[in-house]
Amino acid sequence: MSGQRNNRDVVIMGAAETDEVGKLPHLSTLELHTQSARRAIADAGLTKDQIDGLATVSTPGPVQVAHALGITPTYLDGTSVGGTSFLLHVRHAVAAIRAGYADVVLVTHGESGRSRVGAPPYPRQSDSPLAQFEMPYGVMGPPTTFTVPTLRFLHETGNTLEQLAEVAVAQRRWSARNPRAMFREEVGVDDVLGARMVAYPFTLLMCCLVTDGGGALAVASREFAEAHGTDKPLVSVLGTGEAATTPMVSQMEDMTTCRQFTLSSQRAFKEAGVGTTDIDHLMIYDAFAHVPLYGLEDMGFVGRGESGAFVAEGHTSPGGRLPMNTNGGGLSYTHTGMYGMFAIQESVRQLRGEAAAQVDGVETSLVLGNGGMFMSAATLILGRG
Amino acid sequence: MTSPQSGGSAPDKFVPKATPETQPYWDAAAAGRLDIQRCTACERPFFYPRTSCPHCGSEKVAWFTASGRATLYSYVISERPAPGFPTPTVIATVELEEGPRMMTNIVDVDPTPEALPLDLPLQVRFEQRGEVAVPVFAPIDGGDR
Numbered sequence: 242m243s244g245q246r247n248n249r250d251v252v253i254m255g256a257a258e259t260d261e262v263g264k265l266p267h268l269s270t271l272e273l274h275t276q277s278a279r280r281a282i283a284d285a286g287l288t289k290d291q292i293d294g295l296a297t298v299s300t301p302g303p304v305q306v307a308h309a310l311g312i313t314p315t316y317l318d319g320t321s322v323g324g325t326s327f328l329l330h331v332r333h334a335v336a337a338i339r340a341g342y343a344d345v346v347l348v349t350h351g352e353s354g355r356s357r358v359g360a361p362p363y364p365r366q367s368d369s370p371l372a373q374f375e376m377p378y379g380v381m382g383p384p385t386t387f388t389v390p391t392l393r394f395l396h397e398t399g400n401t402l403e404q405l406a407e408v409a410v411a412q413r414r415w416s417a418r419n420p421r422a423m424f425r426e427e428v429g430v431d432d433v434l435g436a437r438m439v440a441y442p443f444t445l446l447m448c449c450l451v452t453d454g455g456g457a458l459a460v461a462s463r464e465f466a467e468a469h470g471t472d473k474p475l476v477s478v479l480g481t482g483e484a485a486t487t488p489m490v491s492q493m494e495d496m497t498t499c500r501q502f503t504l505s506s507q508r509a510f511k512e513a514g515v516g517t518t519d520i521d522h523l524m525i526y527d528a529f530a531h532v533p534l535y536g537l538e539d540m541g542f543v544g545r546g547e548s549g550a551f552v553a554e555g556h557t558s559p560g561g562r563l564p565m566n567t568n569g570g571g572l573s574y575t576h577t578g579m580y581g582m583f584a585i586q587e588s589v590r591q592l593r594g595e596a597a598a599q600v601d602g603v604e605t606s607l608v609l610g611n612g613g614m615f616m617s618a619a620t621l622i623l624g625r626g
Numbered sequence: 627m628t629s630p631q632s633g634g635s636a637p638d639k640f641v642p643k644a645t646p647e648t649q650p651y652w653d654a655a656a657a658g659r660l661d662i663q664r665c666t667a668c669e670r671p672f673f674y675p676r677t678s679c680p681h682c683g684s685e686k687v688a689w690f691t692a693s694g695r696a697t698l699y700s701y702v703i704s705e706r707p708a709p710g711f712p713t714p715t716v717i718a719t720v721e722l723e724e725g726p727r728m729m730t731n732i733v734d735v736d737p738t739p740e741a742l743p744l745d746l747p748l749q750v751r752f753e754q755r756g757e758v759a760v761p762v763f764a765p766i767d768g769g770d771r
């Protein structure tokens with residue numbers, strides 16, 4: 242299972258989300274970071290003064306978060322490449338800990354995506370490449386850009402619109418089991434296809450939520466965790482990968498495949514010394530219903546054109562052989578804007594055996610994060626113990 | 627072969643601003659031409675405007691006028707109202723005859739899936755927004771809708 246190096250030497254020793262996720266107009270962006278950070282530190286059995294590394298996206302940034310918590314970090318990571326950034330932070334933290342740059346790296350996410358409290362206004366550029374070559378065409382955020390590749394994907398792979406809707410159906414089966422999920426009512430394909438059209442072929446139920454919330458992780462060496470942590474199960478970071486291609490969805494080399502999903506997962510599988518059949522539980526960032534279909538195919542869980550049938554046949558649903566997005570995902574659980582942190586949190590819960598919709602016997606879990614509109618990606622393969 | 631479309635000026639639509647390396651693209655558009663770049667080292671065309679070839683890395687790049695013919699690669703029909711745009715609006719990626727792809731709008735067509743089969747042949751036209759002309763595309767046989 243393992244390569245030359247012991248790949249259970251770095252672990253996630255603490256993990257927590259904000260007390261609530263959803264509509265939280267009483268909490269600022271910064272508070273969503275710091276509240277989840279405090280919960281993760283407590284979950285790890287640590288005090289703030291044991292934290293020497295801080296990683297988060299550029300807004301509000303690692304310096305602001307650390308200072309608000311009363312932490313003086315000697316390792317910083319402000320990697321900010323979209324909603325997958327937190328997976329990259331974990332990957333970089335593993336390297337930093339192995340290098341001796343830090344003992345404990347706190348990775349934080351907080352986003353007032355719905356209420357926009359203490360959040361910066363959306364940037365209004367007019368001369369960036371994106372502003373010159375995509376914004377002139379009436380685009381209104383991700384529902385009108387991230388979705389553009391889908392008709393070509395369906396056309397070339399033979400996956401169908403009904404199967405695209407099945408992704409939303411499957412995830413409601415999971416969110417129905419999760420009391421923290423925003424949408425918990427089970428739906429059928431006809432409900433999904435018949436919902437309000439947002440941008441054909443995407444109806445409202447194929448698009449992610451927009452919520453407020455936060456989450457944080459404490460990453461440390463196994464040695465440190467065993468010396469200073471609680472007796473909660475540790476979660477090993479077995480393998481990681483990251484990759485990026487285009488900042489503009491219109492410039493994807495091939496709209497029927499997401500190259501960085503393949504590149505980042507191949508590196509993670511290789512490092513972990515495992516393959517797709519070793520994965521017991523899967524999280525694929527689902528900002529929109531098509532993304533899990535790309536993820537299943539591009540990571541090699543199914544062959545080209547087989548993802549739609551795989552989901553429709555229930556293999557990713559409760560009781561299926563590859564439980565996927567078991568918190569309900571961005572479509573039904575929560576989606577603050579940069580969802581990647583919540584995908585990691587659910588993986589950790591499943592590996593610890595403390596998920597709301599717990600799957601039996603999860604030993605190995607894979608998290609695939611997406612950043613931007615098929616812009617960047619990262620993969621984490623996590624193991625129990 | 628293409629002519630700037632006058633009228634249809636919609637000042638509240640988003641107006642892009644050129645940077646020095648993209649200025650020739652926008653100047654050409656204002657003159658009714660779709661100019662893109664080609665690498666003179668490896669001969670491959672590319673889009674969006676840059677000062678080096680994304681294929682081979684050469685700085686020997688030159689502008690040329692594209693045919694303006696393209697095919698419909700993928701799209702959505704957006705029901706989200708954008709300032710100045712009709713609802714719905716067809717937001718598409720088209721593949722130019724020369725190979726590169728670009729985002730655009732498909733205009734002068736029923737905004738329905740039935741009227742927008744993938745690979746539909748298209749021709750560029752230009753939509754005036756103040757001083758700027760934005761390339762958009764219409765079906766080549768756009769009259770029969």
Ligand SMILES: [Zn+2]
Binds near residue numbers: 666668670679684
């Ligand atoms: Zn070249």
